[in-house]
Each structure stands twice: as structure tokens, then as C-alpha cells.
Amino acid sequence: MKWTMKPLGPIQTNCYILEDETTRKAIIIDPGESFSIIQQHISQNDLKPIAVLLTHAHFDHIGALDDVRSxxxxxxxxxxxxxDWMMDPDKNGSSRFPIIEPMRISPVEHLIHQEQHLSIGPFECEVFExxxxxxxSVSYYxxxxxxxxxxxxxxxxxxxRTDLFGGNQEQLLASINDRLLTLPDETIVAPGxxxxxxxxxxxxxxxxxx
Structure with missing residues (x-):
């Protein structure tokens, strides 16, 4: 699997484009903004997107989602x-940033209910809560x-940060220690x-x- 990082939008949120070099199929992680940049990369590399994975529903991670799906x-x-955060600017945080229009995004097609194995085309990963x-918030391993x-x-x-709606620092530290730091030392961490x-x-x- 090949992957590319694309920092997008005013907060430079990392969008990741994963590609299977054999089939040219691709997965897009967190299309936060600047759809034209995502589209250009897909076109230039002759990729075939098959799914979007969201790590969470803050505005800077979902802003280009409707354009990508369309x-x-x-x-x-x-x-x-x-x-319910997709349609709620107070929860997705877009109402807190004056430079951002209040964001209302169409509901997602698949809800993750628990930690699980995901198999999407040629891509295989584990979903950690x-x-x-x-x-x-989830992480894709x-x-x-x-x-x-x-x-x-x-x-x-x-x-x-844990000062936004629903944030909890104690819970975050537990997530990091229990789910992330237990991975092999050589694991690359590709952050938002x-x-x-x-x-x-x-x-x-x-x-x-x-």
C-alpha cells in the first residue's frame, strides 16, 4: 500500500490518500477541505476511490466529504x-470559527459500532476506538x-486538545496508552x-x- 499526506484548509488538516498499486483503488481518510487538491491527486495518479474513512466528525476533517462522495x-x-455531528455546527465545531461557514454534511453511509476489522476492496485494517x-474518535491500523x-x-x-464539545483528557490519555502505545515500536503514526x-x-x- 502506498499513502500520501495532503495538509488541507486553514488548519492544515492532514488528508490521507491510500492506494493499492496493483488495482489503483484508493481510500481517502479525512477529506477536510480543498476538494480540488484531492481531485487533482486522484486524477494525476489514475486512482479509483472506493471509500472514505473518518477519524472523527470535526469540521476540519469532514469539509470536503460531500464533494468527494458526489x-x-x-x-x-x-x-x-x-x-449527528455531521449536521450540527455546534458539535462539529464549525460554529466556533468565524472564517468557516456553519457546516452541515450529509449523514455517513456506514456507522462504526465497535472496534472491528474492516475489509474494503484490497484494503484491510483494524478500527480502534x-x-x-x-x-x-477512532484510529485506523x-x-x-x-x-x-x-x-x-x-x-x-x-x-x-480536549476543550471542544465532548472532549475528555483522562479518556484521551487512556486511549493513547491502552490502544496506541501498545502497538509495535516501529509503527508509523500518521496524525491529523x-x-x-x-x-x-x-x-x-x-x-x-x-
């Missing part, structure tokens, strides 16, 4: 705890590729903002965890 007629996945930044897409749970040298890191590095140097 362009390629593909389903999206989100944890059930945030199913990692709440704390938000109640329905691709074990064969040694990478986890952690959303806004764990960052390079930091952790997600900023640069990638590894589990080993965060165990050793993250000031919120040491």
Missing part, C-alpha cells in the same frame, strides 16, 4: 457516537504496512495535523506521556 459515489465510515479528543492513522488523538510530541512520528518516539519523548 464525485466518485463512494460510501463513508464514522463512529456512531458522532453520527480512541475517544477523548471527541467521543467517537494497517498492520501489514506498520502504520496507524490516529486522527487528533496522538501527534508528534503532543496529544489532541503535523508531521508523522513513531510509537517508539512518542513513548520516549512525548512530554504528555512520559
Amino acid at each position: 464525485a466518485w459515489h463512494i460510501p463513508s465510515y464514522l463512529h456512531k457516537a458522532e453520527q 480512541t475517544p477523548g479528543h471527541s467521543p467517537g 494497517f498492520s501489514e504496512d506498520h502504520i496507524i492513522f490516529s486522527g487528533d488523538a496522538l501527534f508528534n510530541g503532543s496529544i489532541g 495535523h503535523g508531521v508523522t512520528t513513531t510509537i517508539q518516539k512518542e513513548k520516549s519523548t512525548n512530554p504528555f506521556l512520559t
Whole structure:
């Protein structure tokens, strides 16, 4: 599996485009904004999107979702705890940012009800429930590729904020310690903002965890 990071929008939220090099099928993780950038990458690389995975439903992670689904007629996945956030600007946070129009996004096609294995076309991953930044935050672990897409749970040298609606720092720290830091040290952490890191590095140097 090949993957590409695309920082999008005013908060530079990382959208990830995963591609299977044999079939050219692709999965899009967190299409937060700037649909034209996503579309350009898909077109230039002759990819065939088949699904959208959302780590959570904050506005900067879902902003281009309707455009993505309309362009390629593909389903999206989100944890059930945030199913009503898509249409609620107060919950998805768009009402808190003056530069953002209040955001109302169509409901997702697939709700994640628990930790599970996902098989979508040629892609296989494990869904971990990692709440704390938000109640329905999840992380997607691709074990064969040694990478986890952690959303806004764990960052390079930091952790997600917990002062937004539904945030809980104690819960977030438990999620990180119980679900993320137990992964192999060499696992790449692909976060919702900023640069990638590894589990080993965060165990050793993250000031919120040491």
C-alpha cells in the first residue's frame, strides 16, 4: 500500500490518500477541505476511490466529504457516537470559527459500532476506538504496512486538545496508552495535523506521556 499526506484548509488538516498499486483503488481518510487538491491527486495518479474513512466528525476533517462522495459515489465510515455531528455546527465545531461557514454534511453511509476489522476492496485494517479528543474518535491500523492513522488523538510530541464539545483528557490519555502505545515500536503514526512520528518516539519523548 502506498499513502500520501495532503495538509488541507486553514488548519492544515492532514488528508490521507491510500492506494493499492496493483488495482489503483484508493481510500481517502479525512477529506477536510480543498476538494480540488484531492481531485487533482486522484486524477494525476489514475486512482479509483472506493471509500472514505473518518477519524472523527470535526469540521476540519469532514469539509470536503460531500464533494468527494458526489464525485466518485463512494460510501463513508464514522463512529456512531458522532453520527449527528455531521449536521450540527455546534458539535462539529464549525460554529466556533468565524472564517468557516456553519457546516452541515450529509449523514455517513456506514456507522462504526465497535472496534472491528474492516475489509474494503484490497484494503484491510483494524478500527480502534480512541475517544477523548471527541467521543467517537477512532484510529485506523494497517498492520501489514506498520502504520496507524490516529486522527487528533496522538501527534508528534503532543496529544489532541480536549476543550471542544465532548472532549475528555483522562479518556484521551487512556486511549493513547491502552490502544496506541501498545502497538509495535516501529509503527508509523500518521496524525491529523503535523508531521508523522513513531510509537517508539512518542513513548520516549512525548512530554504528555512520559
